[in-house]
Amino acid sequence: MKQKHKKNEFESDFENSELDALNEEIDDLKKLSKAERKMLRAAKRKGVDRSTLDPYDQSDKAEFKRYAKKHKATVAIVSITIALLLAIIGTVVAILIIRQQGKPSSANYEVTVGDDKPYTLSYKEANSYGQFYFDLCSIAKYSDLVVSGSERRVKFTCPDGTYVRFVNDSATATVNGDAVKVGGKVKIIPSTEKEEGKCLVPFKFIEKLFSHKADGNSVGMVAKVSSKNKVTIHRISYSNGSQPPISFASECFDYADDMQISSYPNPNIDARTASAICVSKLYLVNKSNPMREEEITTNGLVSLKSLNCPTVDGLEDYDSKDFFDPTAALALIAMINEANKTLEGGDKILVSSAYRSFSYQEGLHEKYIDNYMDEHDVSEEEAREQTLLTSAPAGKSEHHSGLCVDLVESRAAQRELDETFEDTEAFAWLSQNAHKYGFILRYPKDKTDITKYSYEPWHYRFVGVYAATIIYEDNITLEEYLADFE
Ligand SMILES: [Zn+2]
Secondary structure (H helix, E strand, O other): OHHHHHHHHHHHHOOHHHHHHHHHHHHHHHHOOHHHHHHHHHHHHOOOOHHHOOOOOHHHHHHHHHHHHHHHHHHHHHHHHHHHHHHHHHHHHHHHHHHHOOOOOOOOEEEEEOOOOOEEEOHHHHEEOOEEEEEHHHHOOOOOOEEEEOOOEEEEEOOOOOEEEEEOOOOEEEEOOEEEEOOOOOEEEOOOOOOOOEEEEEHHHHHHHOOOEEOOEEOOEEEEEOOOOEEEEEEOOOOOOOOOOOOOOHHHOOEOOOOOOOOOOOOOOOHHHHHHHHHHOOOOOOOOOOOOHHHOOOOOOEEOHHHOOOEOOOHHHOOOOOEEOHHHHHHHHHHHHHHHHHOHHHOOEEEEEOOOOHHHHHHHHHHHHHHHHHHHOOOHHHHHHHHOOOOOOOOOOHHHHOOEEEEEEOOOOOOOOOHHHHHOHHHHHHHHHHHHHOEEEOOOHHHHHHHOOOOOOOEEEEOOHHHHHHHHHHOOOHHHHHHHHO
């Protein structure tokens, strides 16, 4: 009953009018929004003298409303900022998780080769382009591989002669002559006085390299990387203790698309065939490697004119001079058409010479000797010697192969093949782009000691996109390219 007594006391202390005013004030307080009440509490926390703010005073009420509005805006900005930050953090975390998947943790690797003591391979060194790389040089000895090559190209040869060859920065390798996909760019680190050279290759490629099977048995080696960052590489031993030899087979790999360039009109050919075709074109015809007369034939060649290839007038009428290798012809036409789009004033690149028969080259060479004798008033012997620098005797001209062409510009007043071709727009374009179509400048200016031919800016040879790109990028000749690996 104590409470009731209190109430009575309370009621008795107030006049009715005062009670009405109080009720009104309570109603006003109720009308304060949640935000206004929050502001009131915030004012209290900040030590603002709340007693100076009178929620029943009209001007103070307006003040409360301003606070409330500001508060709402602040809350909205803070909320949006937090939401954005969370979204960004979430995205970053998601990306990191996705990138981390399938990748070993960032601890170093413990590598065991055969029965040797394990060694540590740093995570940093072993991880490039988001995958695990392994130095094939480090196991060459253990796997009986002979290492050869240069600073940019390394070849590993098995005892049975099968081989794999890598080019620095290239995602294409060659296994027994076939261009195959590596699955990542190879990194070749040349050796220094302090450290041995390295050939860092995606581990998945190395696994495949050694997983070649013969008669249902794995040949040679097993290479594995476990989730605990342990790498083991060991030779296979048969139950009788003998070890099968190491051998490589290109069939284990995806073939590189050697012919797949945008304007290459050869949709019906698969990468395996393309690669094999291009490899079959990689041979030398020069003064040291002549073709026999009976090998020099138009069999298997096609007429460039019949394929609408731009040629000089009448080329097709003369001793099969417009004949060309059918694969190389497709690349040649694509290349010339592309170049001609860019030449100013409607100028055009034309083929002035393609295939040459034995008898044609014989006649041509003798004519050059006669001309030289007439012009320089020298003995036939000396004329013969001098002519050899610019012309090949029958059998020794690359033109016999049906794989090379001499090119001229249509607007040139005379179409003699001379070094002025170097100053043409056509030459500028070919210098930058011919390799993309599988062609190389066969007799460069600074390589005459290797090619044994004078500089010929007009003479281009088809070798396939893969070889042409290496020859172009390394600034080497076909002689050097082939010598490196044969
Ligand atoms: Zn030529």
